[in-house]
C-alpha cells in the first residue's frame with residue numbers, strides 16, 4: 001500500500017510526499033494517500049505478511065508512508081531503525097469491568113513504549129521519513145511526552161534534537177527528556193504559543209524536521225498502528241467501543257482511520273456473524289481544556305479555542321488542529337466526546353491502578369474517568385467489548401497522586417504492626 005501523495009482533507013488537492021502540512025489552496029490539513037494494497041483481495045496473504053514482521057509498529061510497514069518500507073528487518077531492533085515502538089500489551093481488565101458494571105473491558109497499555117507514552121509510535125514514523133527526506137535535525141512542539149520521544153529517537157538515530165515545551169511542564173517530563181542530550185527550550189507561554197513559534201521556525205529552518213509541524217502528515221499515520229495492534233490482539237476483530245484521549249485530536253481520528261483501512265481490506269472479522277465496523281469512538285478531555293468536548297456537546301462542528309487550566313498537561317491543547325475531524329468521527333460512529341474534572345482525573349488514575357496494576361499519567365486518568373462516567377450514566381451498553389487506550393506512564397506526573405493515599409509509620413514492634421496496621425487493613429473487592 002505504497003504512499004502516493006499528500007492529499008488535502010478539505011479540497012482533495014494533492015501534493016508530493018514532502019515536508020508540507022497545509023494545503024496552499026485552501027489551508028486545509030494534508031494527510032497521506034496510498035495506492036491500493038498489492039495483495040488486496042487476499043486477506044490471508046496480508047495477514048501472513050504482517051505476522052512475519054517484527055513485534056513493533058514496523059510489522060505494519062505496508063500501511064505507513066515510507067519509501068523503503070520498514071526501516072528494520074523482521075525481528076531486528078537495531079538502532080538504525082530508531083526505537084522499537086509499539087507491540088504494547090492489551091490486557092483484559094476484569095476487576096475494572098466489574099467495578100464499572102461492564103462485561104468486557106480491555107486496557108491497551110501504551111505506557112509500555114520506549115519512552116513511556118504512545119508518542120513513540122508517531123515519532124518513529126516521522127523520524128524515519130525525516131531521514132528519508134534528508135533532514136539534519138529533529139524538533140517538535142510538545143505538551144510533554146512528545147519531547148521525550150523526539151529526544152530519544154534523535155539519540156537512537158544520531159540526529160541532533162530541539163524540543164520546545166511550555167515553561168510550566170512537569171519536572172519529571174523535563175528530566176526524562178534532558179537525559180538524551182536534547183536541546184530543551186522552555187517557552188514562556190502555553191502549548192498553543194509554543195506551536196505558533198515552532199511553525200515560524202519551521203518556515204525559517206528548512207533542514208529541520210518538526211515531527212508535528214512540517215512532518216505532521218507522516219507523524220499522524222503512526223497512530224493508526226494502535227488500531228491495527230488492537231485488532232490483531234483481539235484475533236482480527238474490532239472492539240465495540242474505544243475510549244481514547246483527545247489533545248489535538250490526531251490520535252483519536254487516526255485510530256478510526258486505521259480500523260476503516262483494515263475493514264476495507266477485509267482484514268477484520270465481524271463478531272457473531274455481523275459485518276465488521278469501526279468501533280464506537282468515545283473521546284476524553286479534561287474540563288480545564290475541553291474545546292472538542294464542548295463543541296461536540298453543543299452540537300457544533302468547529303471548536304472555540306480555550307486557555308488550558310488542568311492537571312492533564314499532556315492534553316492541554318487549547319486550539320486543537322484535528323478537533324473538527326474528531327467531532328465528525330465521534331458522530332459518525334455514534335460515539336461521545338466528554339470531559340472530566342481534575343478530581344475525577346485523580347480518581348481515574350487510582351481506579352485504574354487499583355484494579356489493573358497499571359499506573360498511568362493524568363491523560364490516562366482522563367480516559368479512565370471518562371469510561372467510568374459513561375458506564376455510570378448508562379451511556380455504555382453493559383454487554384459491549386470496550387478498549388480503554390492508556391497513552392502515558394504515571395511516573396511522569398507523580399505529583400498529582402501525592403496525598404491520595406495514606407502511609408502508616410510504626411516503631412519496629414509486632415504489637416504496633418498488629419494494632420495500627422493489620423487491624424485497620426481493608427480487603428480489596
Ligand SMILES: *Cc1c(COP(=O)(O)O)cnc(C)c1O
Pocket residue numbers: 117118119144145146245246247248249250251252314315361363364391392
Ligand atoms: C499527545 C498525547 C495524547 C493525544 O494527542 P493528540 O494530539 O490528540 O494526538 C494523549 N495522551 C498522551 C499521554 C499524550 O502525550
Ligand SMILES: [Zn+2]
Pocket residue numbers: 008009010011012013023024025026027028
Ligand atoms: Zn485544500
